[in-house]
Amino acid sequence: MTGTREVLVLVDHADGSVRRTTGELLTIAARLGEPSAVFLGPGIDAAREQLRAYGAAKVYVCDSADVTDYLVVPQVEVLEHLVQRTSPAAVLLPSNPEGKEIAARLAVRTGSGLITDAVDVRAATDADADAGPVTTQSVFAGGFSVQARVTSGTPVITVKPNSATPDETAGPGVEEPVEMTVSDDAKAARVTGREARTSSGRPELTEASIVVSGGRGTGGDFGPVEDLADALGAAVGASRAAVDSGWYPHSYQVGQTGKTVSPQLYVACGISGAIQHRAGMQTSKAIVAVNKDAEAPIFELVDFGVVGDLTTVLPQVSEAIKARKG
Amino acid sequence: MRIVVCVKLVPDATASRSFEPDHTVDRVSVDGLLSELDEYAVEEALRIRDAASEDGEVVAVTMGPQAAADAVRKSLQMGADSGVHVLDEAIAGSDAPATSLVLAATLRKLGADTGPVDLVVCGMASTDGTMGVVPAMLAERLGLPQLTYANQVTVDDSNGAYRVQVRRDSDLATETVEAAAPVVVSVTDQINEPRYPSFKGIMAAKKKPVQTWSLSDVGVDPAEVGLSAAWTAVVSAEARPPRSAGTVVTDEGDGGTRLAEYLVEKKFV
Numbered sequence: 001m002t003g004t005r006e007v008l009v010l011v012d013h014a015d016g017s018v019r020r021t022t023g024e025l026l027t028i029a030a031r032l033g034e035p036s037a038v039f040l041g042p043g044i045d046a047a048r049e050q051l052r053a054y055g056a057a058k059v060y061v062c063d064s065a066d067v068t069d070y071l072v073v074p075q076v077e078v079l080e081h082l083v084q085r086t087s088p089a090a091v092l093l094p095s096n097p098e099g100k101e102i103a104a105r106l107a108v109r110t111g112s113g114l115i116t117d118a119v120d121v122r123a124a125t126d127a128d129a130d131a132g133p134v135t136t137q138s139v140f141a142g143g144f145s146v147q148a149r150v151t152s153g154t155p156v157i158t159v160k161p162n163s164a165t166p167d168e169t170a171g172p173g174v175e176e177p178v179e180m181t182v183s184d185d186a187k188a189a190r191v192t193g194r195e196a197r198t199s200s201g202r203p204e205l206t207e208a209s210i211v212v213s214g215g216r217g218t219g220g221d222f223g224p225v226e227d228l229a230d231a232l233g234a235a236v237g238a239s240r241a242a243v244d245s246g247w248y249p250h251s252y253q254v255g256q257t258g259k260t261v262s263p264q265l266y267v268a269c270g271i272s273g274a275i276q277h278r279a280g281m282q283t284s285k286a287i288v289a290v291n292k293d294a295e296a297p298i299f300e301l302v303d304f305g306v307v308g309d310l311t312t313v314l315p316q317v318s319e320a321i322k323a324r325k326g
Numbered sequence: 327m328r329i330v331v332c333v334k335l336v337p338d339a340t341a342s343r344s345f346e347p348d349h350t351v352d353r354v355s356v357d358g359l360l361s362e363l364d365e366y367a368v369e370e371a372l373r374i375r376d377a378a379s380e381d382g383e384v385v386a387v388t389m390g391p392q393a394a395a396d397a398v399r400k401s402l403q404m405g406a407d408s409g410v411h412v413l414d415e416a417i418a419g420s421d422a423p424a425t426s427l428v429l430a431a432t433l434r435k436l437g438a439d440t441g442p443v444d445l446v447v448c449g450m451a452s453t454d455g456t457m458g459v460v461p462a463m464l465a466e467r468l469g470l471p472q473l474t475y476a477n478q479v480t481v482d483d484s485n486g487a488y489r490v491q492v493r494r495d496s497d498l499a500t501e502t503v504e505a506a507a508p509v510v511v512s513v514t515d516q517i518n519e520p521r522y523p524s525f526k527g528i529m530a531a532k533k534k535p536v537q538t539w540s541l542s543d544v545g546v547d548p549a550e551v552g553l554s555a556a557w558t559a560v561v562s563a564e565a566r567p568p569r570s571a572g573t574v575v576t577d578e579g580d581g582g583t584r585l586a587e588y589l590v591e592k593k594f595v
Contacts, residue, residue, distance in 0.1 A: 107459075
């Protein structure tokens with residue numbers, strides 16, 4: 001690895017509001033080469049300073065509205081064009097559904113290997129100088145740690161949130177417009193409606209450094225869970241049981257079929273800890289649980305656990321924290 | 327409407343899953359079952375078939391070793407009409423690009439043999455690989471639009487052509503997306519409540535046709551698939567050390583206080 005090849009990072013943003021994960025991806029990109037941000041869709045004016053602050057050496061901009069009006073494929077076309085133009089050392093994308101699907105199509109289109117859900121990416125250190133970066137993934141519900149690399153084409157890697165601490169060393173962020181017309185083939189799946197979810201005012205679930213989640217044991221009352229989350233400045237999550245019962249929206253579900261979180265602290269309240277839930281939170285740095293059932297499997301994972309009724313334990317925690325904070 | 331549902335046999339997630347020495351998933355020592363997330367795809371395919379104004383058909387397609395046929399059988403028991411199992415030793419160890427290559431070739435053959443496919447339905451991800459990229463790759467290889475992560479699917483056949491609309495939750499918004507068939511759809515576990523096979527369904531499944539095809543039947547060169555053709559390589563796969571046992575206290579009136587003390591001590595407060 002010469003360190004001078006570009007590494008493309010697809011910027012995750014909503015109308016120019018850049019998400020924290022982009023900073024993490026640019027930081028990882030800087031380990032592998034020269035970080036180039038790829039900004040697609042409207043909003044660059046709002047994003048420019050943030051991308052420089054995150055260390056982008058270059059910023060490719062394609063502000064076509066087609067990118068937001070049609071699902072995934074217009075973004076694939078722009079990235080394919082940039083891969084051909086820059087022969088990057090790797091392409092990094094956020095590990096959310098859209099990022100993974102852009103990556104999937106890009107990989108097939110460019111004959112490239114794809115690795116998803118990386119929790120770490122490092123430059124090759126072995127004798128084989130051409131070998132691509134080595135990724136780390138957490139598989140089988142966190143039971144195994146797998147290291148892998150791409151062996152064909154341009155490494156296309158999707159990276160989970162909280163996989164790096166964003167480096168605050170600013171980059172020049174030299175802007176290069178990408179002038180291209182999105183093909184008609186890319187406009188087959190039209191987005192006909194988009195309702196932004198109202199913000200809870202709490203941190204975003206996948207990005208939060210603390211997550212407090214509630215499950216069946218809440219009995220449907222998330223009040224104590226939300227109060228503790230607010231005392232800790234945390235995001236709120238929910239188990240599948242709570243979501244299936246209609247107690248909390250699906251977009252807050254933590255687990256195999258919901259969000260995967262990897263915060264500094266995960267607080268599981270009234271959650272038994274089924275394998276499907278563990279798949280979504282087992283890589284959390286510290287795990288705390290409150291559950292009435294001393295036999296709940298969640299207690300096998302915890303750093304600190306309380307066997308007790310969450311409706312009395314959680315308010316006591318919240319009060320103690322508030323008292324301390326004054 | 328002619329619907330194909332792609333299904334996969336996976337190791338039971340509640341068992342102790344592991345890897346073979348070549349870093350492929352151990353599919354022998356743990357019982358296999360139809361991936362839970364594919365049950366939602368089968369259920370949705372059946373509902374779309376049954377809601378259509380004209381007669382329709384659901385074909386369950388799988389690939390993999392002999393045992394993978396169980397995934398097709400379960401789909402037939404739930405109500406699918408026929409099945410295809412692509413069985414070939416060369417498939418072992420295939421990565422997602424190779425999987426999508428075989429599935430795309432299989433769908434092309436189905437279309438050529440028995441008429442065009444209008445809709446392909448997949449689960450949002452498998453419960454073993456969990457990448458969730460095969461539906462998008464399959465759409466890419468077939469040159470079709472994808473409508474993925476659907477919480478709701480609506481098929482409109484009022485104008486002599488099928489239009490498919492889905493509702494989905496992205497990270498920050500709820501979206502509606504639509505495309506003209508043929509289209510590849512993937513569905514989440516929010517979309518429906520999969521049925522259990524009835525006794526009648528189990529008996530009827532025994533008489534339903536299942537075709538077994540080799541790679542040469544579907545026109546895929548064995549050198550393009552399998553572990554040796556994978557575009558990624560696993561360097562190592564290691565069991566994580568179990569999390570060291572923490573402190574568990576029983577609440578005797580001060581459980582919350584002790585938890586708060588822990589959080590302060592660890593500087594979370």
